[in-house]
Amino acid sequence: MAMENSPPSPHFLFVVSGIQGHINPARRLATSLMTSSTPAAVRVTFSVPVSAHRLMFPSLTSPDEETVDDAGVTYIPHSDGFDDGYNQEVHGTSTYKSRTQAAGTETLAAIVAALAARGRPATRIVYTFLVVWVPAVARELGIPAAIYWIQPAAVFAVYYHYFHGHDAALAACATSDGDDDHAVVRLPGMPPLRSDELPSPVSITSPAHRHYLLLDMLRDLFRDIDELRPTVLVNTFDALEHDALRAVPELEILAVGPVVPDDGESSQSNTDIFRRDGDANASSYMDWLDTKPARSVIYVSFGTILTMSERQVEEMRRGLEATGRPYLWVSRHDAAAVSEKGMVVEWCDQVRVLSHEAVGCFVTHCGWNSALESVTRGVPMVAVPQWTDQPTVAWLVGERMGAGVRARVDGEGVVERGELRRCVELAMSTDGDGDGVRAQAEQWRKRAEEAVAVGGSSERNLRAFALGP
Structure with missing residues (x-):
């Protein structure tokens, strides 16, 4: 009888928008909860829209088929009303909120009911910030909610x-x-x-x-x-x-962070829902890095969403060439005109690249995931923020941490070649202010490591949260 009256084991239901920059940190947190040091076994169910679920697990026989990853996280998709994917140019924005709310509310409630029928009731719903209809569902079903804020x-x-x-x-x-x-x-x-x-x-x-x-x-x-x-x-x-x-x-x-992969190898909690041209060439760019001296390579990536103007692409190319240093550039633009000093790929495993000893700095748009991956590897940054949270991330990187240099832009929002070269040299220099940037990057790497180590501030917070409300 005592066992029948005991509370259910912690079961966290993650509800996440179908954007790669939201999925990855949420998957990593879900995996961390599964392995947290708690008295009771923790269950995690992870739900993204059908369109994203289909891209994450392309081998499934049905786009809404349930699956389980190696960490034991269960994946059950919900519908956001755009099961073939949302395109603002095609669908517009006027009905986006109402359509996602109606479809999401109905299908998420069905997921919760199905889990309860299996004897695995959800005890906490964890959501990211673009699925704004989730709190109403949690309130209606009487399930405590927590928001996972994936920005600073x-x-x-x-x-x-x-x-x-x-x-x-x-x-x-x-x-x-x-x-x-x-x-x-x-x-x-x-x-x-x-x-x-x-x-x-x-x-x-x-x-x-x-x-x-x-x-x-x-x-x-x-x-x-x-x-x-x-x-x-x-x-x-x-x-x-x-x-x-x-x-x-x-x-x-x-x-609870930094929530990033533990090492330079591809993480099971890392998702790439875009075309992985770089997969076939992984050995080539990693082998190329192996031939370069320590801290000599400029790594350049502006994430999966941002599209650079043709002028910015040209200024970037000329600025990189002007440094005289080898560079690895992730770009979807035609970059056939680069010199033998540079290697251009459409995709790469960023964590593995940042973990390579040859990488000396990271020219980044300052997405928070990318910035944290750089911080945890002790790699100095050249910050080129564009929109949303990125200007604030650049402030944290440059002003608060001193682990990077913010590039100035011209009247068109373009970082000119001379400015790019100045920032790269400052970030990679071994004397003067440049040494300070590199030294600060290393100090922040250690502080980040301490936060997630057993007994660290973030580890303690996550363990307390896993125990439940």
């Missing part, structure tokens, strides 16, 4: 304050030209932030803006956060964002 804590704090009375000040700062009194904003619990250090959505002032849907979804997200007060798990660590993690005292915010 500083970005979460900026958004929170934006939706709590600081929207006008943030918009004025973000849209200023940097030369007036509005070029700096001061938020509760945060250091002053310049206009070019703010996440781009706070600059959106009109529903006609092409990215207004993102701001609108963030508004929904923070409205539900106010109502539900979920635990906020952040892919960061206390030594890096001590102030930002405490800038919203109304909420329980826990650093």
